[in-house]
Every structure is written in C-alpha cells, then in structure tokens.
Amino acid sequence: MSALPEPRSAVTPGACPICGTAVGADETRCPECNCDLAGTAGRPMYSKVALIWTILAFVVVYAVVVVVVVSSN
Ligand SMILES: [Zn+2]
Numbered sequence: 772m773s774a775l776p777e778p779r780s781a782v783t784p785g786a787c788p789i790c791g792t793a794v795g796a797d798e799t800r801c802p803e804c805n806c807d808l809a810g811t812a813g814r815p816m817y818s819k820v821a822l823i824w825t826i827l828a829f830v831v832v833y834a835v836v837v838v839v840v841v842s843s844n
Pocket residue numbers: 787788789790791792801802803804805806
C-alpha cells in the first residue's frame with residue numbers, strides 16, 4: 772500500500788469532470804451540464820482568442836493610465 776496521494780487526473784478522458792457525460796474531443800463544453808471543458812483531456816486552459824483579448828485589455832488599461840498621467844502634468 773502506497774502513502775502517495777491519488778493522482779488528481781482521475782477524470783476519464785473524453786468525459787465531463789462534473790457529470791461524467793461522454794463528450795467529443797472537439798467539444799469545448801459539456802452538452803449536459805454546459806461545464807467548460809478547458810484544461811481537461813489535453814485541451815488548453817485558454818483559447819488563443821481569450822489570450823489575445825486579455826493582452827488587448829491590458830494594453831487599453833496601460834494606454835488609459837498613460838493618457839491620465841500625461842494630461843495631469
Ligand atoms: Zn457535464
């Protein structure tokens with residue numbers, strides 16, 4: 772008997788981690804419970820679109836800060 776904890780990746784590949792419904796490899800959401808399947812079964816944790824919008828949001832916030840600082844001087 773091992774004292775090591777069970778691996779946390781006990782989720783069956785191709786199954787929803789919440790309800791266990793079988794999902795296709797190309798599906799991003801569970802058809803039963805609408806659970807986001809990002810990060811399960813080899814899927815990326817974030818999409819490229821989400822990464823681009825996050826970077827754009829940071830750039831916009833930075834630009835606003837620069838404008839406020841410049842206009843206050
Ligand atoms: Zn589900």
